[in-house]
Amino acid sequence: MDNNKLAQLLFPHINVEMEEYLEKIYPKRDLPEGAYVTRFAPSPTGFIHIGGLFTALVNERLAHQSGGKIFLRIEDTDKKREQEDGINEIITGLAAFGINFDEGKTLDGTEKGDYGPYVQSHRAEIYQSFCKSLVKKGFAYPCFCTEEDLTEIRKVQEEKKVLPGYHTEYAKCRNLSYEEIEENIKAGKPYVVRLKSPGKIGGRVKYKDVVKGDIEMDENVADIVLLKTDGIPTYHFAHACDDTLMGTTHVVRSDEWVPSVNIHLQLFYVLGLKAPKYCHISPIMKEDNGGKRKLSKRKDPEAAVSYFTEEGYPKEAVLEYLLTLANSQYEDWRKQNKTADLHDYKFAMKNMSKSGALFDLVKLNNVSGEVISRFPAEKLYEYVLEWANEFDKEFAEKLTANKDKAVTFFGVDRSGNKPRKDITQWKGVAKYMDYIFSDEFECEAIENISADDQKAVLNKYATVFDLNHTKDEWFAGMKSICEELGFTPDVKAFKADPTAFKGHVGDISTIIRVALTGRKNTPDLYSIMAILGADEIKARFNKYIAAL
Numbered sequence: 001m002d003n004n005k006l007a008q009l010l011f012p013h014i015n016v017e018m019e020e021y022l023e024k025i026y027p028k029r030d031l032p033e034g035a036y037v038t039r040f041a042p043s044p045t046g047f048i049h050i051g052g053l054f055t056a057l058v059n060e061r062l063a064h065q066s067g068g069k070i071f072l073r074i075e076d077t078d079k080k081r082e083q084e085d086g087i088n089e090i091i092t093g094l095a096a097f098g099i100n101f102d103e104g105k106t107l108d109g110t111e112k113g114d115y116g117p118y119v120q121s122h123r124a125e126i127y128q129s130f131c132k133s134l135v136k137k138g139f140a141y142p143c144f145c146t147e148e149d150l151t152e153i154r155k156v157q158e159e160k161k162v163l164p165g166y167h168t169e170y171a172k173c174r175n176l177s178y179e180e181i182e183e184n185i186k187a188g189k190p191y192v193v194r195l196k197s198p199g200k201i202g203g204r205v206k207y208k209d210v211v212k213g214d215i216e217m218d219e220n221v222a223d224i225v226l227l228k229t230d231g232i233p234t235y236h237f238a239h240a241c242d243d244t245l246m247g248t249t250h251v252v253r254s255d256e257w258v259p260s261v262n263i264h265l266q267l268f269y270v271l272g273l274k275a276p277k278y279c280h281i282s283p284i285m286k287e288d289n290g291g292k293r294k295l296s297k298r299k300d301p302e303a304a305v306s307y308f309t310e311e312g313y314p315k316e317a318v319l320e321y322l323l324t325l326a327n328s329q330y331e332d333w334r335k336q337n338k339t340a341d342l343h344d345y346k347f348a349m350k351n352m353s354k355s356g357a358l359f360d361l362v363k364l365n366n367v368s369g370e371v372i373s374r375f376p377a378e379k380l381y382e383y384v385l386e387w388a389n390e391f392d393k394e395f396a397e398k399l400t401a402n403k404d405k406a407v408t409f410f411g412v413d414r415s416g417n418k419p420r421k422d423i424t425q426w427k428g429v430a431k432y433m434d435y436i437f438s439d440e441f442e443c444e445a446i447e448n449i450s451a452d453d454q455k456a457v458l459n460k461y462a463t464v465f466d467l468n469h470t471k472d473e474w475f476a477g478m479k480s481i482c483e484e485l486g487f488t489p490d491v492k493a494f495k496a497d498p499t500a501f502k503g504h505v506g507d508i509s510t511i512i513r514v515a516l517t518g519r520k521n522t523p524d525l526y527s528i529m530a531i532l533g534a535d536e537i538k539a540r541f542n543k544y545i546a547a548l
């Protein structure tokens with residue numbers, strides 16, 4: 001068989017040789033020694049799984065911390081999975097978590113970067129050129145088998161109990177003559193182009209995975225499809241072509257691709273190209289009934305990245321949490337570098353967990369509470385407002401109309417060594433601070449003090465408080481009313497003989513706190529009173545007394 005003639009028969013319209021793409025059209029990248037070139041390569045479904053964000057983050061960190069590049073490549077060779085607007089959703093969805101690409105499609109519909117097109121369906125001629133070169137080298141051939149033919153082959157293989165697939169003597173179209181092929185094409189029969197696999201049954205391949213270590217598996221023997229009937233490549237073939245031309249140094253992807261590495265290495269081999277380094281990362285898992293399972297799009301709302309946006313987790317918290325999942329050393333680093341930007345952490349691939357990291361919302365909330373506690377009040381205000389503008393308009397209006405109060409409130413207990421950590425996400429903040437904006441709140445019941453005593457406390461306290469007091473004077477004010485009302489300023493004395501008093505100074509502050517905020521636990525009451533102002537304080541005391 002004259003392979004050149006066959007190549008010309010199959011690809012008469014392809015005039016650009018593979019070498020030209022490799023040498024001229026896609027020149028080598030000019031990057032510093034050791035720079036990583038990585039990519040995130042989703043299909044344009046628009047849906048971003050938390051595992052996808054995790055993968056994107058790892059790719060982004062590896063590229064940017066090494067002075068390299070990350071690009072976004074849209075893998076739309078499977079048209080069934082495409083969604084209108086899917087690409088923009090991916091770009092905005094990831095940007096919301098601070099993942100921005102150096103190259104690839106942009107929101108205005110254009111592309112940036114010199115290694116495009118970055119959408120696979122726009123690269124058909126490139127794949128066909130690479131495929132043409134394989135045909136010339138005798139590593140690819142057209143296959144006219146129909147679905148029925150393939151079913152038949154499978155049946156025979158099942159009966160004989162041999163390895164299933166299109167391979168060796170079962171690969172019916174492997175040895176068609178030029179004339180047969182020409183005749184089929186003239187007759188308009190659809191065909192795919194298959195790899196003529198050089199693999200041997202029983203052969204083994206080894207490679208070193210950057211995350212998983214040494215991996216050994218059977219050599220690929222299947223004549224896998226390179227180009228489908230419409231001339232569009234399969235994932236495997238597109239991966240080899242694109243990651244070569246785009247200069248990817250490290251393929252960081254989900255470990256569901258590990259079993260395909262034998263195919264990929266073989267493709268690089270037949271193309272005469274160097275394979276990138278593979279870094280296969282484990283899926284994010286969830287504890288379920290004492291066992292572990294993958295986070296499921298169907299069962300777990302937190303599998304979708306949009307969940308974190310809707311719940312109002314700041315991007316810093318989600319990223320910080322994902323970094324704790326990615327590298328167990330991260331938390332120690334954070335303890336030593338409390339205020340450092342998370343991007344200062346030197347991410348190490350070798351420290352990634354080989355089995356799946358466990359996703360835990362309680363842990364996320366702890367991390368988020370920590371991260372938020374380090375935000376200055378102004379930033380917290382901006383973040384909450386931004387979230388509320390999208391998800392809670394009424395709250396957004398209150399925040400806007402009362403900006404000063406809100407910022408002051410967010411600043412309470414924020415400085416010092418032990419800032420409060422009770423805000424973990426923006427959803428819930430409206431409730432958390434409702435008393436700042438209005439007196440329409442439910443009050444927690446105070447069971448240990450009678451209604452009459454509570455009244456007496458508030459009536460008395462209304463006559464002594466003064467917003468010009470220092471914090472010490474403010475507290476002294478509460479103590480000063482204790483004795484005449486049958487309470488004690490001395491908590492120890494109360495504990496020694498509780499029957500001797502109606503309560504202690506702590507109970508007095510609880511009564512005041514509940515009257516003003518509806519709850520027993522709030523940020524610093526002295527600061528809250530300053531925000532409310534004297535008139536509002538008195539009005540709330542009266543309202544509370546009236547309701548007792």
Ligand code: GLU
Pocket residue numbers: 040041042043075239251252253254
């Ligand atoms: N489109 C593939 C996927 O979504 C990309 C895998 C890769 O990163 O190579 O699984």
